[in-house]
Amino acid sequence: MKRRDFIRQTAVFVAGAAMSSSAMVMFDPKQVLAQRPELRWGFLVDTHRCVGCGFCVKACKIENDIPIEANVTRTWVERYVIKQDGEVLAESPKGALNGFTNKRIDQNTSGMIEVKDEDVAQAFFVPKLCNQCETPACVQVCPVGATYQTADGVVLVDRKWCIGCGYCIMGCPYGVRFFHPKEHVADKCTFCYHRIVDGGDTACAQACPFGARKLGNLRDPDDPVAKAVLYGRVGVLRDEYGTKPQVFYLGLSKEVH
Amino acid sequence: MVEQLASMIVHGEAWTVKDLFVLPNEYVYWSIQIVMYPYMTGLVAGAFVLSSLYHVFGVEKLKQIARYALVFSFALLPVAMLPLLLHLTQPLRGIHVLMTPHFTSAISAFGIVFMTYACIVAAEIWFVYRKFIVDSVVRLAAKSNRTIYQSLLLQIYRIISLGAMDVSSKALESDHKAVKFLAGLGIPVACFLHGYAGFIFGSVKANALWMTPLMPVIFIFSAVVSGIALCIVSYYVFMEIRKRAAKGGWNFFLPETIGHDRTEANYEELSSMQDYEVKMTSKYLLIFMTLAVTLEVLDMIFRGYTAVKSWDALRQVIYVHDFTQIFILQGLLGNVVPFVLLLLPRLTVRRAVTASLLVLLGVFMMRWNVVIGGQAFSLTFSGFMHYHLPIIPDSIETFKEGLMGALLVIASPFIIFYFLNMIFPAFIVDKKKHQ
Numbered sequence: 114m115k116r117r118d119f120i121r122q123t124a125v126f127v128a129g130a131a132m133s134s135s136a137m138v139m140f141d142p143k144q145v146l147a148q149r150p151e152l153r154w155g156f157l158v159d160t161h162r163c164v165g166c167g168f169c170v171k172a173c174k175i176e177n178d179i180p181i182e183a184n185v186t187r188t189w190v191e192r193y194v195i196k197q198d199g200e201v202l203a204e205s206p207k208g209a210l211n212g213f214t215n216k217r218i219d220q221n222t223s224g225m226i227e228v229k230d231e232d233v234a235q236a237f238f239v240p241k242l243c244n245q246c247e248t249p250a251c252v253q254v255c256p257v258g259a260t261y262q263t264a265d266g267v268v269l270v271d272r273k274w275c276i277g278c279g280y281c282i283m284g285c286p287y288g289v290r291f292f293h294p295k296e297h298v299a300d301k302c303t304f305c306y307h308r309i310v311d312g313g314d315t316a317c318a319q320a321c322p323f324g325a326r327k328l329g330n331l332r333d334p335d336d337p338v339a340k341a342v343l344y345g346r347v348g349v350l351r352d353e354y355g356t357k358p359q360v361f362y363l364g365l366s367k368e369v370h
Numbered sequence: 371m372v373e374q375l376a377s378m379i380v381h382g383e384a385w386t387v388k389d390l391f392v393l394p395n396e397y398v399y400w401s402i403q404i405v406m407y408p409y410m411t412g413l414v415a416g417a418f419v420l421s422s423l424y425h426v427f428g429v430e431k432l433k434q435i436a437r438y439a440l441v442f443s444f445a446l447l448p449v450a451m452l453p454l455l456l457h458l459t460q461p462l463r464g465i466h467v468l469m470t471p472h473f474t475s476a477i478s479a480f481g482i483v484f485m486t487y488a489c490i491v492a493a494e495i496w497f498v499y500r501k502f503i504v505d506s507v508v509r510l511a512a513k514s515n516r517t518i519y520q521s522l523l524l525q526i527y528r529i530i531s532l533g534a535m536d537v538s539s540k541a542l543e544s545d546h547k548a549v550k551f552l553a554g555l556g557i558p559v560a561c562f563l564h565g566y567a568g569f570i571f572g573s574v575k576a577n578a579l580w581m582t583p584l585m586p587v588i589f590i591f592s593a594v595v596s597g598i599a600l601c602i603v604s605y606y607v608f609m610e611i612r613k614r615a616a617k618g619g620w621n622f623f624l625p626e627t628i629g630h631d632r633t634e635a636n637y638e639e640l641s642s643m644q645d646y647e648v649k650m651t652s653k654y655l656l657i658f659m660t661l662a663v664t665l666e667v668l669d670m671i672f673r674g675y676t677a678v679k680s681w682d683a684l685r686q687v688i689y690v691h692d693f694t695q696i697f698i699l700q701g702l703l704g705n706v707v708p709f710v711l712l713l714l715p716r717l718t719v720r721r722a723v724t725a726s727l728l729v730l731l732g733v734f735m736m737r738w739n740v741v742i743g744g745q746a747f748s749l750t751f752s753g754f755m756h757y758h759l760p761i762i763p764d765s766i767e768t769f770k771e772g773l774m775g776a777l778l779v780i781a782s783p784f785i786i787f788y789f790l791n792m793i794f795p796a797f798i799v800d801k802k803k804h805q
Binding site: 189241255256283288 | 378454
């Protein structure tokens with residue numbers, strides 16, 4: 114073979130290989146097959162409706178097999194009390210598993226704080242759960258790819274693959290992740306993925322007696338959640354981290370983040 | 371019942387005390403072993419950089435300690451992995467990091483960087499000791515009355531010589547070139563190994579204390595500082611032992627005399643060498659310390675000056691909760707005092723070693739203050755978490771992530787070094803000048 118032919122054939126081969134491999138990038142079969150342009154799960158929390166009963170926390174723990182007395186939880190409710198002098202007090206004892214049944218505020222080692230009724234300027238409850246971020250920090254930092262995002266936007270953990278390094282727990286700006294006390298792997302809210310893929314509702318939304326929690330499809334223009342997000346004035350938690358959270362709040366106050 | 375109760379204890383709960391408003395899932399998840407991890411990798415990287423000062427830049431004065439630092443760095447290497455393994459809640463799956471790395475994660479690079487680095491150090495040791503290995507094979511093979519130990523050693527040397535028995539001056543010249551090349555290549559890789567340990571922390575955007583691009587650079591310089599300090603301290607200690615052993619004739623502590631029938635170690639010679647090497651090395655310690663402290667102070671000033679949202683909580687942690695750890699243990703005892711000790715005229719070996727010990731404490735406290743301090747405040751910025759190091763273990767968890775686990779990690783490199791030193795005597799005196 115002449116040198117000229119060799120160079121020519123090599124050039125043809127390289128060009129051909131580059132073309133075909135770039136096609137693989139353009140039409141990544143995994144992406145094409147998994148993409149669901151018609152479905153993106155989202156969540157709406159109406160803080161005005163929450164009364165801090167803690168039914169959602171209980172329902173979640175039972176549904177998702179998180180030991181009821183263990184001090185970790187996939188969802189929780191926070192109580193905020195803002196005093197007349199502007200001081201903000203907040204708490205979430207046991208994640209509000211048993212609801213807020215008295216007026217004293219649990220400040221952990223600093224003890225219980227009593228606030229007189231006349232000193233209270235406002236008080237409200239804020240339910241929290243995984244934000245199923247569009248660009249999740251936890252998925253980014255997992256060293257083995259055990260936590261991943263599904264095509265419909267939910268972030269899940271593979272319990273058989275997680276090594277338990279805790280990097281995702283550190284990486285989450287919302288503190289929704291923890292180590293499962295029995296499985297010894299990272300755990301978090303999944304929007305009750307096992308239920309919603311079969312057309313069910315999340316356990317917390319179903320248990321809420323006041324409709325403060327609502328799951329919806331953000332890609333469906335007729336979905337109540339999608340409508341609320343599009344037409345209403347909603348807020349999200351800690352958007353400064355660039356994670357694009359997909360849990361939206363009605364009546365979010367500046368004290369909450 | 372007891373079993374049921376045990377399953378209720380959440381990972382992190384045993385050593386975390388919460389104060390004020392802390393989210394329900396927040397605990398000090400990264401505890402003592404994650405303090406040990408950057409500390410140990412730092413020591414590896416630092417020891418290697420010290421050995422490279424001689425091999426690459428030809429700093430003749432560091433010749434003896436350079437050889438020791440290289441072998442000690444190799445002994446430290448496997449131990450850098452140990453804290454990570456002890457920290458995992460699924461230690462048996464640790465291999466996944468190497469087998470299925472997820473490359474958007476900073477930790478996933480660990481396998482590749484670590485292995486590359488291990489290969490470089492191993493290769494460098496091989497080239498440095500190649501002549502010695504060949505000599506040993508020839509000498510031990512010629513010996514008729516070998517002890518069991520010497521027969522074993524002969525087999526080991528035969529294997530690690532890899533059949534390369536050429537010790538002509540031409541071959542040795544190319545060995546020398548290879549050492550220089552590997553040591554040169556090793557510096558950026560060592561910096562990368564440790565810089566990326568800093569990146570693991572610096573890139574956690576959810577953590578206000580960790581997130582700074584300065585973190586990897588701070589980690590690199592403090593790594594070099596701690597590595598050099600440990601080499602000084604351990605070199606001093608080993609030389610003390612060897613001096614005593616040479617005097618008292620305890621060959622147990624002079625591995626080369628057991629394996630190689632050497633009797634060249636004598637008290638005065640060892641003493642003057644120890645004196646010279648320790649003093650020389652401490653000069654380099656001073657240079658790297660200045661750089662490390664400058665960066666740390668810059669970071670602190672910058673945080674206070676820009677005072678973003680998280681500063682209120684950080685200030686509380688830095689100036690109130692962790693004041694002793696940061697300003698007394700790390701700042702005063704770990705930086706200022708050794709700095710003064712090293713700068714005062716008429717430096718003695720004892721003083722240099724004391725300063726190095728304090729530097730080691732200072733760097734350890736720096737890691738502590740980064741790792742534990744970074745988890746001392748809640749994501750809410752309105753609550754705090756206090757870490758209580760488990761001292762007496764009452765479960766596997768409190769053993770692994772307690773004082774005992776940390777001591778295990780600290781002790782391991784010395785045990786490994788003891789055996790490694792028998793194969794690659796780190797203290798043999800090479801009378802030939804550096805070419």
